[in-house]
Amino acid sequence: MFISSYACACYRSPTDFLRSVTNSLELMYNTRKELIVIGDLNFDLLSDNSETIKFKEYCDQFQLSNSIHKPTRVTEASATLLDLILSSHPNQFFGKWPTPSRH
Numbered sequence: 001m002f003i004s005s006y007a008c009a010c011y012r013s014p015t016d017f018l019r020s021v022t023n024s025l026e027l028m029y030n031t032r033k034e035l036i037v038i039g040d041l042n043f044d045l046l047s048d049n050s051e052t053i054k055f056k057e058y059c060d061q062f063q064l065s066n067s068i069h070k071p072t073r074v075t076e077a078s079a080t081l082l083d084l085i086l087s088s089h090p091n092q093f094f095g096k097w098p099t100p101s102r103h
Contacts (some may be wrong), residue, residue: 017041018051022058029062029088037064037086045081046071063088 021041028035043055045066059065064086071079 018055025062035062035064035088040083042082059086065090
């Protein structure tokens with residue numbers, strides 16, 4: 001069964017990204033309810049800083065869950081989860097998403 005959906009690929013720019021992306025997500029969500037957001041969003045989902053917490057709250061608001069659970073950027077000093085695949089209906093996808101390793 002095919003569900004009509006919106007897909008959004010993004011890279012987080014340094015200026016006012018959160019407000020911009022949430023406005024776009026709200027418009028798409030109110031139109032279709034099925035959202036897929038893929039990108040290097042530079043919100044470390046392994047962190048609990050205030051910006052990431054606010055982003056996670058928006059994900060909850062739009063019923064988005066992340067399909068990647070392991071760090072996507074690993075250095076000697078840190079491991080972060082910055083590259084995300086968010087979906088409002090992850091059960092619609094078969095198989096598992098590979099973990100990006102371009103960093």
